[in-house]
Each structure stands twice: as C-alpha cells, then as structure tokens.
Amino acid sequence: MRTLFYLIIGILFGIxxxxxxxxxxxxxxxxFRFESFHMYGIIGTAxxxxxxxxxxxxxYNIKSFYGETVKFIPKExxxxxxxxxxxxxxxxxALAGACPGPMFTLLGAGFLPISIVIIAAILGTxxxxxxxxxxxx
Amino acid sequence: MNLIYDPWPWYISGxxxxxxxxxxxxxxxxxxxxxxxxTLCTICGAGKxxxxxxxxxxxxxxxxxxxxxxxxxxxxxxxxxxxxxxxLINSNTIEHLKTLGFESAGTAYxxxxxxxxxxxxxxxxxxxxxxxxxxxGFGARYAGGCTSGHAISGLSNLQLPSLIAVVGFFxxxxxMTHFLxxxxx
Numbered sequence: 448m449r450t451l452f453y454l455i456i457g458i459l460f461g462i463x464x465x466x467x468x469x470x471x472x473x474x475x476x477x478x479f480r481f482e483s484f485h486m487y488g489i490i491g492t493a494x495x496x497x498x499x500x501x502x503x504x505x506x507y508n509i510k511s512f513y514g515e516t517v518k519f520i521p522k523e524x525x526x527x528x529x530x531x532x533x534x535x536x537x538x539x540x541a542l543a544g545a546c547p548g549p550m551f552t553l554l555g556a557g558f559l560p561i562s563i564v565i566i567a568a569i570l571g572t573x574x575x576x577x578x579x580x581x582x583x584x
Numbered sequence: 585m586n587l588i589y590d591p592w593p594w595y596i597s598g599x600x601x602x603x604x605x606x607x608x609x610x611x612x613x614x615x616x617x618x619x620x621x622x623t624l625c626t627i628c629g630a631g632k633x634x635x636x637x638x639x640x641x642x643x644x645x646x647x648x649x650x651x652x653x654x655x656x657x658x659x660x661x662x663x664x665x666x667x668x669x670x671x672l673i674n675s676n677t678i679e680h681l682k683t684l685g686f687e688s689a690g691t692a693y694x695x696x697x698x699x700x701x702x703x704x705x706x707x708x709x710x711x712x713x714x715x716x717x718x719x720x721g722f723g724a725r726y727a728g729g730c731t732s733g734h735a736i737s738g739l740s741n742l743q744l745p746s747l748i749a750v751v752g753f754f755x756x757x758x759x760m761t762h763f764l765x766x767x768x769x
Contacts (some may be wrong), residue, residue, distance in 0.1 A: 453649040454652060456607055457651060458660065460653065467593075468693075476673075476761060479761035482676055489601065490598070493736050500609075500740070511609075525745060529728070530748055531752070533734075533750065536727055537754060537757040539715070539718065542716035543717055543720055545716075546732075547620070552658030556661065557662060564720070572621040572721040573630050574722055576633070576636035
C-alpha cells in the first residue's frame with residue numbers, strides 16, 4: 448500500500464517534470480541565459496508554497512499520515528562544501544541539462560543517451576564517497 | 585489550455601512540485617532525488633570501498649520507488665500526453681543555440697545533437713554527456729543535495745546552507761553556459 452503511494456507520487460513527479468518542460472535541456476539553457484521566466488516561475492511557485500506549508504506544519508504541529516511528528520532535519524552548518532559542491536553540480540546541470548530527478552524521467556521518455564548521464568552521475572557519487580575524507584567541507 | 589496535451593505553464597508545475605513535497609513530508613519522508621544515486625552505489629556494493637556507502641539502504645527503498653515512478657511518469661507523458669515535442673523557448677535563445685551548432689533548437693524536446701541515438705557513435709558527445717553526469721553526481725553529494733533537496737525543500741525550510749548551495753548551482757551553471765559552452769560546442 449505504501450509502496451503504491453510512493454509509486455503514484457513518483458509518476459506524478461515524472462509527468463510534472465516532462466509536461467512542464469523542466470526536464471528539457473533547452474529550458475535549463477534558457478534559464479541560465481535569463482531569457483525566460485518559465486523555470487524561475489516553476490521554482491518560485493514551488494518554493495513559495497513550500498515555505499508556507501512548512502511554516503503551517505511547524506506552527507500547528509501537523510502530524511504525518513501515520514500520526515508521527517513531521518521532522519525537518521536542519522542542514523549541517525558550513526560554507527565550503529555547499530559552495531564548491533554547488534558550483535560543480537551547476538556545471539554538470541548546465542552541460543547535461545538534467546538534474547537527478549528529470550534524468551530518470553527522460554530515460555522513461557525514451558531518450559536512451561541519458562543513460563550515459565545517469566551512469567556517470569552514479570559514478571560521480573561513488574567518487575565523492577571515496578574522496579570524502581580528503582575534501583574540504 | 586489542454587492539460588493533457590499542451591505543455592504545462594510554470595504555475596501548474598510549481599503547485600504540483602509543492603504538492604509532491606508536501607505528500608512526502610506527510611508520509612514522514614523528505615523530497616530529495618540525488619540521495620538515490622548514493623543508494624544505487626550501495627546496492628552495487630560500494631560499501632566495500634568507502635564508509636560513506638555503508639548504510640541501511642533498505643530504509644531508502646521508498647525513494648527508489650519514487651524514482652521508478654519518475655521513469656514511468658516520463659514514459660506516460662512522452663507517449664500518451666504529447667501532441668508535439670518542440671519546446672518553444674525564447675527566439676533569442678534559439679538564435680544563439682544555432683550559432684553554437686544546435687540546429688534542433690525550437691523543434692525538439694531535447695537537442696538532437698546530444699540525445700539522438702547516433703551520439704553513441706560520437707566520442708565527443710559521449711564525453712560531454714559523461715562529464716555532465718559526473719559533475720551532477722559528484723556535486724550533488726558534495727553539496728549534500730540537488731535541485732529538489734536544496735532549492736525546493738531546503739529553501740522551503742529557510743536553510744542557509746541550501747541558499748549557499750543554490751548560489752553555487754547558479755555560479756556553476758552560468759560559468760558553463762556563458763564561458764565554457766563557446767569552447768565546448
């Protein structure tokens with residue numbers, strides 16, 4: 448039952464990414480050239496609603512579907528890892544035109560070359576895991 | 585506006601993403617797609633190589649189901665909810681892309697120069713896709729999250745680290761788009 452619920456959420460996510468063109472390389476490129484409001488509108492709307500829903504959940508102590516307190520785990524403090532990691536992520540995001548959610552959506556949509564991006568992303572994650580102790584955080 | 589066949593406007597998409605995050609929060613989980621890349625490493629046996637991959641991946645199974653859904657959703661949207669594939673980006677963007685050699689700009693969902701089957705016989709394109717993915721995977725884990733984990737859920741919870749990461753995403757994206765693209769393409 449819970450598995451089915453997550454599957455439906457994922458399907459809704461995939462359809463949203465594809466239909467809103469957030470999974471399109473072209474939209475990412477256009478965003479980084481500041482030539483359209485589209486991607487900023489998507490992120491801005493999701494963020495504005497997210498801020499409000501997060502505040503409401505905290506303020507009224509709204510419980511999860513299973514009666515538990517909804518946990519918001521604060522991110523660890525820091526600067527270097529977020530800035531350096533962010534810049535590296537951004538370089539890849541603009542080049543591949545896909546982030547870790549939409550790349551799977553594109554695979555489902557039938558763009559087989561995206562599998563190279565997915566395999567490389569898994570490899571990149573693996574390399575981070577190997578180098579983690581040696582990197583400044 | 586036809587929600588089945590026409591591309592969705594930004595506000596519909598934004599509302600849907602916020603709803604997805606809310607549903608995940610209310611089921612006791614969090615919205616973050618790049619964590620799955622780490623889980624996949626662990627399933628492939630990366631725990632033998634690094635402590636970072638030694639964790640109970642079964643607790644993350646729900647997120648892999650979300651990914652499976654994202655694949656199915658992409659298939660449904662592309663095969664049954666699309667009349668025409670062209671992404672109608674700004675005409676200036678199209679002009680600019682053509683100067684870089686992207687003739688498919690304005691006529692396709694993804695640039696055919698990077699995502700058509702013939703790229704499997706083009707080493708240069710394979711290298712581009714490979715490094716794109718490598719940076720996304722490495723950067724997401726280094727920064728502790730990607731677009732979903734930082735730009736949407738982290739910022740929704742007013743987390744300063746997420747703001748730093750998102751600024752980083754844009755610095756990287758702008759460097760790639762404005763300075764490196766003319767050298768690569």
